[in-house]
Amino acid sequence: MATLKEVLDRNIREGELYEKLDRGFVRCFACGHCCRIPPGQVGVCKVRFNEGGELFVPWGYVGGVQCDPIEKKPFAHAFPGGLAYSFGMMGCDLHCSYCQNWVTSQALRDPSAIAAPLRATPEGLVREAMRLGARAIVSTYNEPLITSEWAVAVFKEARAAGLATGFVSNGNGTPQVLEYLCPWIDLYKVDLKSFDDRHYRQLGGRLEPILDSIRMIHRLGFWLEIVTLTIQGFNDSDDELTRLADYLVSVSPDIPWHVTAFHKDYKMTDPADTSAET
Structure with missing residues (x-):
């Protein structure tokens, strides 16, 4: 086999x-x-x-597909009440120990991350999205930046069919990839995981490229929303969250910011789940 x-x-x-x-x-x-x-x-x-x-x-397959309310992405301010047809591939440029999609994102890095890829075509994915009544088609589950060529092929078909398109991404981009994507993406959600470079290095990245990408995503005219998963002892201090909020306001006070709660997943079985009080 x-x-x-x-x-x-x-x-x-x-x-x-x-x-x-x-x-x-x-x-x-x-x-x-x-x-x-x-x-x-x-x-x-x-x-x-x-x-x-x-x-x-990567080309010509998916690691998973699902049709969900668009608010689950979360895009809370784009096509409210609509459905988003989500697809993903394998791999990620980060290795977050709390990843909720680790079975696909950590494939080839973690022997326990095993998901069976399914052959797919852009035309077939768009037909299925239309059949299910989706308003948008979104690349997610793994890090979509590293499979941008495939996403663009899918999004060209989606645009021709009248669907909106989106990325759910860690935001660790480059000017080259964002310029490449710009003609074909409407919605862009960035997981801004911390406002401390030391924390990003624990996840396998750096803070600066993410901040640069957020500014460029906004400047290029994507519809941008930000998510921060708050984790006790990692990124939940008042100081860090205040600096993060100040940064977002410096880009635009109109960017929606979703502050979400951590729950134990993958390799991170500590600390406790984030409380509502946080």
Whole structure:
């Protein structure tokens, strides 16, 4: 039986978000890591890889699909009461120990994260979204930035069918990927996980690229909403949340900010679930 990696390696195509470097290396621009990938190696996301001096990326499958109220994304200020048809792939550029979608996001990084990919086409996904009465189609579950080429292919079909499109993302972007996505995305939700760079480094990232991306997402005209999952002892201090709020206001006081409650999941079985008092 083929391994998950072998299956995913058959569902690929050459990417668009990269440049070729000397000695067969490539530079990927799908996320804020901007991986410099040698021949035969993968990026930090585990799903974008260099083969023969070309960058290959995920294509032609989904790791999960679901049609839900759009408020679950959460987009509370876009098409209220409408349905969002959600799809995702595999992999992530971060490794959050409390990830609620770890079965798909941590595939190829955690041997316990096993989800069976399903072959898919952009046309088929859009037909199913229309059949279910969805108002929007959203890339989520894994980190959509690292599968941007596939998302754009789906969103082109969705736009032609009259659907809105969206990303549910950690926001660890680059100017290149956001410019690439801009013509094809209406809604963009960013998980702003902390306002402390030390905390972001625990998750496998840095704060600065996320803050830069939020400003650029707003400037480019996406409908932007922010979510912060509050975790006791990690990001719930009055000082940190106040600085985070001040930053959002500096971008625009009109950005909706969802402050949500942590519950034990994946590897984080401590601390306690976030209380309503927080």
